Amino acid sequence: MRRYGLAATIALAALALFGVSAALPVFDGRVNGADALRTGGLAAGSVVALYALWLNDRRRRVEERRQELEGDRTELDRERIADERFARAVELLGHEADQVRVGALHALAGLARSSPGHTQTVLDVLCSYLRRPFAHPRYDGGEWERDERNAADRELQVRLTAQRLVTDLLPEAAPDAPAYDLDFTNATLEYFDLSGRRIGTLVARYARLFHDNNLSRCEVLGPVWMTAASTHAGGRFRCRDAVFRGRAQFAGVEFGGPVVFDRSVFHGVANFRGAALHSQVSFAGCRFEGVAKFAEVTCADADLDALLGEAAVVSERE
Template sequence: MFLIGSVLGAGGALLLVTGWLLGDPGTPRGDALKTGGLAGGAVLAVYALWINDRRRRTEEARHEVERTRAQQDRERTENEQFAKAVELLGHGADQVRVGALHALAGLARTRPAYTQTVLDVLCAYLRRPFTHPGYDLRPDNPDEAEPEPDTAWPAERIAEADREQQVRLTAQRLIATLLPGSADEQAPRYDLDLTAAHLEYLDLTGCRLGRLTARRARLHGVNRFGGVRIQGPALFSGATFHGRTELSGARFDGGLSVLKAEIKGAWRISGAQVRLFADLRTAVPEEQLGALTLIGDVELKVDDDSGWATRSGP
């Protein structure tokens, strides 16, 4: 319909302009026809521009619909992958559980919006009840334990615990890889909840996170927090540190609590800094290397005879 109107408009412009110019005796007939033709062509050109603009808008709308549909399909696929991976964490085979953990970590890397959720799932897995004969024999260094089968720990149960131990170590390593580096000021703040978890050889060296909750956790072997930056509270209340703990250069910007914790191994705290609060109401570590630096106006809670080494910083 608009095409017919444009053609009629172009013809009308041709006749109108040509007739108007022919009414002037000084205008040659050829010039009048040429000018009229240009006027009619201009009308058709406007129509062509309108058609192109309409076609462009239609294409853009179609592409936007396709992008939206593709995004929805991708999100649906990722949600299905997430749900499937979580389901497989309960599988009886340890290889399947390890694969599920890696699938969750891969999803978090490709979709940062999933990172905190994946970290929550990994932490929840580590909070599941677990024990190992090595924790009884060498709680400070389970790697050196050599459990022998007995009535409490038959060979089959030891083998099962060994397999689950490897799954849990995988979860710990993946948590560390998903956390940003301590020097990345623009990185999101991810929280970890390891309440009552059995951990061994946990290594968060140089990581940055928000809140760390490890109340009543059991830490076996050497656990490394050197250079870590924790911007929220770091809560180890009631935790047990069986082995050596590396805290050199750590920054507890949101405060630190070891209230009623049991620290059996060495604590290396040279260069470790605490802000806001430090609840040290527990027995001093058997071996304390360095002093805890208190930055600013820190609310310090410590037993008079604990023997904690602290100093004031700038």
């Protein structure tokens, strides 16, 4: 096409040169031969200049397309490398050495930071690791051999690393921050701090919570499912100034230690039906903007009506 275009351009330029040079003296007797030839040369040069502009535009479009292809190829290579890193890290989570498992957890977190599109998948893997059955002497008591106790201590360090990385990967509560889902069904958690984080859906059915776990100042956009979760060994559950945008399901929870929901806001249904509160409980300054269900709740520390009387708003109670 470029060869034919060049030939056509030369032909048009020659035609413009001779045509204009011959036509000008005929239509304007004042123009001499030199001026006519000069004007014809300008016309021929204009034709050549237009062809040069077309070539430059064509070259520019080809270069842009080449850059787009290189960008697509680079992105595909980046995704392939990320997938390989992810697969390798997940494989190492089954390694018998605890330091290798810790390294695999950090590799997954690094992948989520460098490739935000993998964040939810990495969080799913971390949550899955925390859902694995786990026992420790200070949880379950009983007689433990020295090797078993040491193995449990090493595994506990791995799990605490997984908890910390989950917290680090969650964005702080802000209107424009993304919201990721967490699933801790049947998980064993200790000193888990999600305070000030933004969460999509939070699932912790039948979770076992030890020592001190914190949801204060967090914002949960989706539903919260903590059905039959429990705190043990006098562990605290702190949930001050939290915002629950969807349904908050705490039915059947058993809190063995102090529980604090001060100034938290429940926009949807708040279901505490059948909850067992064995220690100090506080709902001071809470707002229940949806239906608040407290049927069959047992409080060892104080009367439930007195506790809810401290709440700022209880729009409807069942």
